[in-house]
Amino acid sequence: MPWLMLKRTLTLLITTYSLLAIGSKPVTKDSISGNFDLGLNFTQNTEKTFQFHNVAFLKYQKGRSNLNLENNIAFISKTGEDELLNKGEQNLKYSFDAKNLDANITIQHLYDISRSIKNRYTSGVGISYNFTNKDHRKISIGLSALREKEFPLNGEQKLQNRISSNFNLIIKITKNITLNTINYYQPNIDKIGDFRWKSNIAFRVNLSNYFLLNINSRFNYESFPEEGIPESDYQLINSISYTF
Numbered sequence: 001m002p003w004l005m006l007k008r009t010l011t012l013l014i015t016t017y018s019l020l021a022i023g024s025k026p027v028t029k030d031s032i033s034g035n036f037d038l039g040l041n042f043t044q045n046t047e048k049t050f051q052f053h054n055v056a057f058l059k060y061q062k063g064r065s066n067l068n069l070e071n072n073i074a075f076i077s078k079t080g081e082d083e084l085l086n087k088g089e090q091n092l093k094y095s096f097d098a099k100n101l102d103a104n105i106t107i108q109h110l111y112d113i114s115r116s117i118k119n120r121y122t123s124g125v126g127i128s129y130n131f132t133n134k135d136h137r138k139i140s141i142g143l144s145a146l147r148e149k150e151f152p153l154n155g156e157q158k159l160q161n162r163i164s165s166n167f168n169l170i171i172k173i174t175k176n177i178t179l180n181t182i183n184y185y186q187p188n189i190d191k192i193g194d195f196r197w198k199s200n201i202a203f204r205v206n207l208s209n210y211f212l213l214n215i216n217s218r219f220n221y222e223s224f225p226e227e228g229i230p231e232s233d234y235q236l237i238n239s240i241s242y243t244f
Contacts, residue, residue: 034058037214039239041074049114050077053237068093076114087112100130106144113153115233116226120150124164138170146186152226162186162196176206197221204241212241 034057041051051074058069069092076085088111095104108122126144133140146162168182180202188194198220205213216237225231 030063031061032059033061033244035212035241035243037239037241039214039237041235041237048078051075051237053239055239055241064097066093066095066097068095078114085113087114100133102128102130104128104144116153116229118151118153120148122146122148126164128166136172138168140168142166142168154226161189163189178204180204191224194224196223207240210243212243214239214241 035055036057037053037055039053041053054073056071060067071088071090073088074086076087078085090109092107093104094106095102104126106122106124106126108120108124110120110122111117124144124146126142128140128142131139131141142165144164146164148158148160148162150158150160152158164184164186166182166184169180171179173179180200182200184196184198186196186198199218201217203215205215207213214237216235216239218235218237219232220235221232223231
């Protein structure tokens with residue numbers, strides 16, 4: 001029954017994606033943009049953890065199609081331990097824009113030793129709706145169907161089906177300061193009570209035409225983490241971003 005529900009969700013999303021070309025917004029100019037971030041990350045759960053954070057993001061836009069590439073790597077130093085750990089996330093996302101309704105296909109690879117995740121591979125298809133897309137304020141919601149294959153450090157591999165819903169709000173507070181907040185709710189449709197909640201609040205301060213100061217606050221909650229791993233963790237990330 002859960003797999004049937006996922007198939008129906010995928011059918012709905014793909015059908016919506018096919019209809020997006022009808023009434024799509026005017027074609028925009030082709031462009032390439034991106035950013036490189038360097039920063040420090042502090043995490044507090046069962047122990048204090050410091051991380052060196054590096055993000056590379058590239059966006060290619062051709063007409064109404066967008067291709068996003070992101071590589072996020074962190075080197076971890078835990079209190080009382082000499083060994084450096086590392087975690088990372090790689091994302092590939094294709095999206096098609098049509099007026100206020102967008103469709104996307106995503107592929108993700110994640111590894112996080114601090115949460116006992118050796119490798120997690122995720123593929124998904126989804127849609128998002130923009131309530132408003134003005135220069136000073138953007139509000140959108142999204143819905144995706146996800147398929148995950150996870151290899152924990154200990155134990156057997158897991159194959160999971162999840163639904164991901166998100167709410168995104170961007171507000172330009174002043175000419176040089178922007179607030180960006182996004183929340184994800186990701187229940188496992190195969191297991192009642194198994195869900196993830198992710199929240200991210202970021203302040204971006206323009207230092208110049210090419211440099212930004214980013215202050216990010218992240219909260220993660222997982223109802224069924226690996227044994228010995230806390231259900232929640234909090235991260236504070238300060239970074240300098242070069243944009244182009």
